[in-house]
Amino acid sequence: MKQNYSYFTHLECPKCKEEYDGSTATHLCVCGSPLLARYDLQRLKEHWSIEQLKTREPTLWRYHEVLPVLSPANRVSLGEGMTPxxxxxxxxxxxxxxxxxxxxxxxxxxxSFKARGAAVGVSKAKEVGVQTLAMPTNGNAGAAWALYASRAGIQAHIVMPLQTPEITKREVIAAGGTLSLIDGLIHDAGHAVSEASKEHGWYNVSTLKEPxxxxxxxxxxxxxxxxxxxxxxxxxxxxxxxxxxxxxxxxxxxxxxxxxxxxxxxxxxxxxxxxxxxxxxxxxxxxxxxxxxxxxxxxxxxxxxxxxxxxxxxxxxxxxxxxxxxxxxxxxxxxxxxxxxxxxxxxxxxxxxxxxxxxxxxxxxxxxxxxxxxxxxxxxxxxxxxxxxxxxxxxxxxxxxxxxxxxx
Amino acid sequence: MKQNYSYFTHLECPKCKEEYDGSTATHLCVCGSPLLARYDLQRLKEHWSIEQLKTREPTLWRYHEVLPVLSPANRVSLGEGMTPxxxxxxxxxxxxxxxxxxxxxxxxxxxSFKARGAAVGVSKAKEVGVQTLAMPTNGNAGAAWALYASRAGIQAHIVMPLQTPEITKREVIAAGGTLSLIDGLIHDAGHAVSEASKEHGWYNVSTLKEPxxxxxxxxxxxxxxxxxxxxxxxxxxxxxxxxxxxxxxxxxxxxxxxxxxxxxxxxxxxxxxxxxxxxxxxxxxxxxxxxxxxxxxxxxxxxxxxxxxxxxxxxxxxxxxxxxxxxxxxxxxxxxxxxxxxxxxxxxxxxxxxxxxxxxxxxxxxxxxxxxxxxxxxxxxxxxxxxxxxxxxxxxxxxxxxxxxxxx
The missing domain is CATH 3.40.50.1100 (Rossmann fold)
Incomplete structure (x- = not known):
């Protein structure tokens, strides 16, 4: 039996159990809950062993079978993972x-650890054809997503509270992302991103609104x-x-x-x-x-x-x-x-x-x-x-x- | 035949070929040249294979046979190495x-890449019994050595030009190192370290003065x-x-x-x-x-x-x-x-x-x-x-x- 690169099957709502196929840009469940990615772990079990892992490269992509990116060609990687x-x-x-x-x-x-989410999230965004994404952030996530997005050729709109650590603002600018500041907290930034995403058709990658x-x-x-x-x-x-x-x-x-x-x-x-x-x-x-x-x-x-x-x-x-x-x-x-x-x-x-x-x-x-x-x-x-x-x-x-x- | 942790044998002068045994704190050759570490590579050749490397941890210590630290107990490591x-x-x-x-x-x-030199240098300093070290730096090396020294329980005196990037000064302070600024360039800092090391008996870890x-x-x-x-x-x-x-x-x-x-x-x-x-x-x-x-x-x-x-x-x-x-x-x-x-x-x-x-x-x-x-x-x-x-x-x-x- 052929081994898959990924054993991702669908997205599932942990509250109401509704399923989504995940082949297009998907956000929350219709019930308002975040969605979780599911895999065919029973079939994977037959193919995958700890032994195979031992000689793989020390990045998070060593676990590609349980990641949602279907094709290695869509992998947007800077070598992240296997931290000490x-x-x-x-x-x-x-x-x-x-x-x-x-x-x-x-x-x-x-x-920061935000690179893990950005690497996999941006890769999957690329895979489903996203061209522009937007996110509210307390700094590190926005920096990571802006940089990974630039590697993927995706435009990033990042919205931060004014009080966010300055270095993360500079990271967004270095990446060529679009930075906006909000005189408020992260949920205020989230509101702005939500409004702007609806208006412009951007892919909203707020925490857990992106699965x-x-x-x-x-x-x-x-x-x-x-x-x-x-x-x-x-x-x-x-x-x-x-x-x-x-x-x-x-x-x-x-x-x-x-x-x-x-x-x-x-x-x-x-x-x-x-x-x-x-x-x-x-x-x-x-x-x-x-x-x-x-x-x-x-x-x-x-x-x-x-x-x-x-x-x-x-x-x-x-x-x-x-x-x-x-x-x-x-x-x-x-x-x-x-x-x-x-x-x-x-x-x-x-x-x-x-x-x-x-x-x-x-x-x-x-x-x-x-x-x-x-x-x-x-x-x-x-x-x-x-x-x-x-x-x-x-x-x-x-x-x-x-x-x-x-x-x- | 027993495999060694390290195959380090001695220090050699690349100019005059003088040898030093490296069991104590050693700096330059008597002829003024930096010294290079030598290993029994012929014997190592019989014991070591690429195959063995493949399942080792992704840090620079995977090459311990060709590093000068004789005992793993002296290893001062923060998980450095195998960068992407x-x-x-x-x-x-x-x-x-x-x-x-x-x-x-x-x-x-x-x-920064300075962590590699600091990890091995501080480990070897620990092994030969150093308690206080001193170094001139353009910033990153001083930051790395101060932090690894603190992990080793070694006191670090770090001297930088005033114009050095500020973050590296903060790193030295965070480490609990002793920071001094010089209104000059790195060779002025080097001179100050040299003088102070002679006076106080500190281990001078200036570039290549430490092998x-x-x-x-x-x-x-x-x-x-x-x-x-x-x-x-x-x-x-x-x-x-x-x-x-x-x-x-x-x-x-x-x-x-x-x-x-x-x-x-x-x-x-x-x-x-x-x-x-x-x-x-x-x-x-x-x-x-x-x-x-x-x-x-x-x-x-x-x-x-x-x-x-x-x-x-x-x-x-x-x-x-x-x-x-x-x-x-x-x-x-x-x-x-x-x-x-x-x-x-x-x-x-x-x-x-x-x-x-x-x-x-x-x-x-x-x-x-x-x-x-x-x-x-x-x-x-x-x-x-x-x-x-x-x-x-x-x-x-x-x-x-x-x-x-x-x-x-």
């Missing part, structure tokens, strides 16, 4: 977590499985804004069970959604054991990527947490900045504030006993610290004064 | 170079060999400041010949040293067929990483060029910035200005006929564009005016 799994031995000692690891999603094109970004993000889950030697850690902490990464990782684990690579009765890692105390809609919903989150008023945090007052996929995030016996936890900006600093000074990696939040959460959960000392704990760092220069204070004059030629 | 080889199909068409590729060294910890950085850099050559399917391209263009990368790549190719992985009579890629017209000591020496370069007066270029008026390894760079029938070529700042822009707009990758210089050079060499249309051409991008935000012009007000909600 790094042992945080020194920091782990201070937390009493000898098995503390970080997956460093800063080492992707554009310096393939999550497929790019889920490759984190497949990589974690490979990097842990075909096992999984006990706890995974994820900085949660729109939550697509967390939904994607959970989706990957379920697919791995269906493929038989994880035993069907295996306990999955407890998934932890980490938010900022000043923007914590998922945490609030989790504490009240709700299945949907409410809009968070007056959201504001230095970890701009998780400044999302209302996520369209909130119910999927909460489901992933409940089903894995995970939790949702908020940390303060001071706490996440303190751990960001610790990671740089003790482990040599200048991570982003959102990444810092996961370490602050790991520390707290260890202190409370929710995480045991012998557990394998994975923090997801979603981007490079150099994209957030202001998290380090710097003035030339302070370092000219202490010139090395002066004895000290 | 990206086909530049669209840009290649405009150059009439269908086989134009880029190796993207921006996808390394700290966002192991080049071993990290040479892994680029091994990766190129693997990524081209165990062959090599026809031409490799490298932005050349201190030139360690170019020397390293050449060293790798010679080692691959000794290992028998490249036929002994194979033609090596023509190595091209690319410099800025306003700082081109290697180009000047090449044009005069000299074996050493003179100090370049009043050096200044936006591609700060190649603003090196005098390189201690100049004779090794020139040897690599002459031996491979390569060349050295200068481009203007306008030319390199124009190609940096082209790469972002057509290929979706915001590269650094130094990387842009290699594309400008490829274009010129194709136009002059020095590169033929059917040749396989590889440009080395040494860092991320986001480390050079000012290469893109940006003002908030320009993008608020063109808000997406206004019809256009």
């Amino acid at each position: 799994l790094v042992h945080m031995e020194t920091l782990g000692k201070t937390y009493e977590l000898p098995n503390l690891y970080m997956k460093d999603e800063g080492l992707l094109p554009t310096g 393939y970004r999550i497929e790019g993000k889920k490759t984190m889950g497949y990589e974690i499985f490979e990097q842990y030697g075909y096992h999984l850690p006990d706890v995974i902490l994820y900085p949660t804004g729109g939550g697509v990464g967390l939904i994607g990782i959970y989706k990957a684990f379920l697919e791995l069970k269906t493929l038989g690579w994880i035993p069907n009765d295996a306990t999955l890692p407890r998934l932890v959604a980490v938010q900022s105390e000043t923007c914590a809609p998922i945490v609030k919903a989790y504490e009240q054991r709700k299945t949907h989150a409410e809009v968070w008023e007056n959201a504001e945090t230095i970890a701009f990527g998780i400044n999302v007052p209302k996520a369209i996929g909130d119910f999927l995030v909460l489901e992933a947490i409940y089903e894995t016996n995970g939790c949702a936890l908020a940390v303060t900006d001071d706490e996440l900045l303190a751990e960001q600093k610790q990671v740089a000074e003790r482990e040599g990696n200048w991570i982003c504030p959102e990444g810092g939040a996961t370490f602050a959460a790991a520390k707290k959960l260890r202190q409370s006993g929710w995480i045991q000392e012998d557990e394998h704990v994975l923090c997801l760092n979603t981007g490079m610290g150099i994209k957030y220069p202001d998290t380090v204070t710097y003035h030339d004059e302070d370092y000219l004064k202490h010139s090395i030629t002066i004895k000290h | 080889l990206v086909h530049m199909e669209t840009l290649g068409k405009t150059y009439e170079l269908p086989n134009l590729y880029m190796k993207d060294e921006g996808l390394l910890p700290t966002g 192991y950085r080049i071993e990290g850099k040479k892994t680029m050559g091994y990766e190129i060999f693997e990524q081209y399917g165990y062959h090599l391209p026809d031409v490799i263009l490298y932005p050349t400041g201190g030139g360690v990368g170019l020397i390293g790549i050449y060293k790798a190719f010679l080692e691959l010949k000794t290992l028998g992985w490249i036929p002994n009579d194979a033609t090596l890629p023509r190595l091209v040293a690319v410099q800025s017209e306003t700082c081109a000591p290697i180009v000047k020496a090449y044009e005069q067929r000299k074996t050493h370069a003179e100090v370049w007066e009043n050096a200044e270029t936006i591609a700060f990483g190649i603003n090196v008026p005098k390189a201690i390894g100049d004779f090794l760079v020139l040897e690599a060029i002459y031996e491979t029938n390569g060349c050295a070529l200068a481009v203007t700042d306008d030319e390199l910035l124009a190609e940096q822009k082209q790469v972002a707009e057509r290929e979706g990758n915001w590269i650094c200005p130094e990387g842009g210089a290699t594309f400008a050079a490829a274009k010129k060499l194709r136009q002059s006929g020095w590169i033929q249309e059917d040749e396989h051409v590889l440009c080395l991008n040494t860092g991320m564009g986001i480390k050079y935000p000012d290469t893109v012009t940006y003002h908030d007000e320009d993008y608020l005016k063109h808000s997406i909600t206004i019809k256009h």
Whole structure:
């Protein structure tokens, strides 16, 4: 039997189970829910083995069978994927977590985990014939989509809150994308994109209104499985804004069970959604054991990527947490900045504030006993610290004064 | 026979052939020349095969047999290496170079190729018991060494010209390194480091005064060999400041010949040293067929990483060029910035200005006929564009005016 490049079959609504064939540009279900990509995993199971994976190139395209892009010719790739799994031995000692690891999603094109969603999303957009796309963003996603779109020859309209980190604005401009600023938050940008897309016929790639970004993000889950030697850690902490990464990782684990690579009765890692105390809609919903989150008023945090007052996929995030016996936890900006600093000074990696939040959460959960000392704990760092220069204070004059030629 | 983790045997002077055992902190040869690491490649040849490489982790440590770190316990790693080889199909068409590729060294910890030298250099420093190191830098190297040093528990003193890109200063501070600024160029910083190191007994890791950085850099050559399917391209263009990368790549190719992985009579890629017209000591020496370069007066270029008026390894760079029938070529700042822009707009990758210089050079060499249309051409991008935000012009007000909600 012929092996397919992709085993993608259709899009399915996780709420009402309606199906869509995915051969044309598709957004939400008629019921308003995001759609999820489905594959013929039963047939794939007969063809695919872990052994085959071992000699494939270290990019997310090594999982092409479970990605929605049907033809390799439509692949828009900058070599993204297989980011390092790094042992945080020194920091782990201070937390009493000898098995503390970080997956460093800063080492992707554009310096953030958003490259995964952009690579797969733009490739699929190219495959279904999209010529112009539009997206609201807190920065990193817009930068990634603008750059991948330029590689695909697709025009990109990117709308950001005025307060978005400046480097991501420059990335959109470098890419030749069309940048617009909104004096508001991401949902205001989302509204503008929605209106403009309707008016101009643009392909709206807002979080989860476009069903393939999550497929790019889920490759984190497949990589974690490979990097842990075909096992999984006990706890995974994820900085949660729109939550697509967390939904994607959970989706990957379920697919791995269906493929038989994880035993069907295996306990999955407890998934932890980490938010900022000043923007914590998922945490609030989790504490009240709700299945949907409410809009968070007056959201504001230095970890701009998780400044999302209302996520369209909130119910999927909460489901992933409940089903894995995970939790949702908020940390303060001071706490996440303190751990960001610790990671740089003790482990040599200048991570982003959102990444810092996961370490602050790991520390707290260890202190409370929710995480045991012998557990394998994975923090997801979603981007490079150099994209957030202001998290380090710097003035030339302070370092000219202490010139090395002066004895000290 | 037992397989070693490393087949490192000693350090050798490429000028006077004096040998050093490398078990303690070692710098230049007594004759003033940099030292090169040597391995028992004949014995290694019996133990090592390409086949073994195929299932190793995608980091530069896959080549541990030809790295100087004797024990894996001394490895200071953030997961660096196996950076993507990206086909530049669209840009290649405009150059009439269908086989134009880029190796993207921006996808390394700290966002530049300097991570390779830092990973191996700091690991070896740890192995020989170094507690404090000092280095002059044009920015990226200092950032990388400060961060890897913090991971190793080594104190780092980093000295930079005042004009160094600000993000790299912040990286040093984030790492908890000691930053000093000099109102001068990199050789002034080098002088300060030299004096202070003598005074305080610090380990001076200036370019090529420390013999192991080049071993990290040479892994680029091994990766190129693997990524081209165990062959090599026809031409490799490298932005050349201190030139360690170019020397390293050449060293790798010679080692691959000794290992028998490249036929002994194979033609090596023509190595091209690319410099800025306003700082081109290697180009000047090449044009005069000299074996050493003179100090370049009043050096200044936006591609700060190649603003090196005098390189201690100049004779090794020139040897690599002459031996491979390569060349050295200068481009203007306008030319390199124009190609940096082209790469972002057509290929979706915001590269650094130094990387842009290699594309400008490829274009010129194709136009002059020095590169033929059917040749396989590889440009080395040494860092991320986001480390050079000012290469893109940006003002908030320009993008608020063109808000997406206004019809256009």
